Amino acid sequence: MSESNIIIQENGHVLTVTINRPNQLNALNRETILELHEALKSANQDENIGVVILTGSGEKAFVAGADIKEFANFKPSEGQELSAWGHEILFNYIEAMDKPVIAAINGFALGGGLELAMASHIRVASDNARMGLPEVSLGVIPGYGGTQRLTQLVGKGKAFEMIATAGMINADEALQWGLVNHVTTPEELIALAEKIAAKILKNSPNAIGAAIRAVNANFKDGLNGYDKEIEEFGRCFGTPEFVEGTTAFMEKRKAEFRK
Numbered sequence: 001m002s003e004s005n006i007i008i009q010e011n012g013h014v015l016t017v018t019i020n021r022p023n024q025l026n027a028l029n030r031e032t033i034l035e036l037h038e039a040l041k042s043a044n045q046d047e048n049i050g051v052v053i054l055t056g057s058g059e060k061a062f063v064a065g066a067d068i069k070e071f072a073n074f075k076p077s078e079g080q081e082l083s084a085w086g087h088e089i090l091f092n093y094i095e096a097m098d099k100p101v102i103a104a105i106n107g108f109a110l111g112g113g114l115e116l117a118m119a120s121h122i123r124v125a126s127d128n129a130r131m132g133l134p135e136v137s138l139g140v141i142p143g144y145g146g147t148q149r150l151t152q153l154v155g156k157g158k159a160f161e162m163i164a165t166a167g168m169i170n171a172d173e174a175l176q177w178g179l180v181n182h183v184t185t186p187e188e189l190i191a192l193a194e195k196i197a198a199k200i201l202k203n204s205p206n207a208i209g210a211a212i213r214a215v216n217a218n219f220k221d222g223l224n225g226y227d228k229e230i231e232e233f234g235r236c237f238g239t240p241e242f243v244e245g246t247t248a249f250m251e252k253r254k255a256e257f258r259k
Contacts, residue, residue: 005032007057008039013050013258014197015043016190018057025064026056028112037089044097050205050258051197052097054120055104055190056113062105062129063113068138083143086112091145094119095216098209100200104193105129106186110168115142118149121212123179124193125171126186131179132168152219153179204241204257 007018017039019026043049056062071082094101094116103109103120109131117123117131125131133142133150141147142163151159154177162169171183184192200208210232218225236242241257248255 004035005029006035006039010049011194013048013201014053014194015039015046015049015051016053016055017043018055019063020057022056022058022060024067025061025108026058026113027065027067028063028116029067029070033086033090037093040090040094040097040101044099049099050201052099052101053104053190053193053197054101054116055193056106059107059186061108061113062103063110063116064108065111065113065134066144079140079143086144091115091119095121096212098205098212100197100208100212102193102196104189105131105171105180106189110134111142111146112144115144115146115149118153118179119145122181122196124182124184124189124196125174125180126189127171127183128186129171129174129180129183130168131171131174132166133163134166134168136163137166148219150179153177201258202254204236204239204245204255206239206241207236207245210236 005019005021007020009016009018017036019032019036021027021032040052043052071079074082100122101120102122102124103117105117105123105125107126107129109117109129111134114131114133133146135142147159147163150162158177171180174180175183182192214225214229214232217223217228244257245255
């Protein structure tokens with residue numbers, strides 16, 4: 001299945017969504033953000049889908065940022081509305097999905113592209129990837145969660161450095177700082193993402209969704225992550241997947257959570 005700005009491929013329980021604007025280095029415009037939202041919303045509601053892989057088309061870029069020409073003439077109120085809209089419809093939406101999202105970062109992941117990767121649950125990068133938040137060089141700051149998620153992932157000091165210098169880091173440095181989980185060659189990038197997806201698919205979909213909600217609660221104002229963990233832990237006991245998982249363990253067999 002193909003949309004105007006994305007390509008959607010389903011393989012078993014894995015959905016791969018490729019941002020397909022190679023002539024614009026896969027920059028995010030409003031239309032692409034909307035298409036991504038619809039594809040991800042559909043995947044999140046589809047019981048057959050267990051994992052989503054996000055990547056970019058071509059060899060140069062995952063996503064090289066937002067489409068600047070769309071907002072170059074915005075007023076302050078319009079800029080604030082754009083940021084709030086993007087948070088709600090895509091970046092926060094990905095973070096809160098029940099299905100794990102793996103960002104396969106091929107090439108440049110800058111600005112909104114890095115923010116898209118950071119909203120994902122797991123990040124793998126090709127060894128030619130370059131990552132950064134260059135917004136201050138344009139007289140603005142990251143507006144799709146970059147100031148918050150980068151700090152969560154690499155710490156306050158490194159986040160300040162990356163944002164204030166508007167510089168890029170390479171894949172190895174991103175791995176060193178915990179910004180990505182794994183680094184591999186461009187040729188093996190999708191295969192690595194699929195290997196991680198296969199490991200995820202062996203486990204309880206309900207428990208994975210519960211774990212995502214519990215982990216995210218630690219970073220939400222007004223929520224106590226420990227309380228959320230207790231709530232989600234208890235809720236798991238009432239599911240058929242808990243019965244299957246514990247029964248399989250006691251019977252010394254592999255649990256079967258998916259058809």
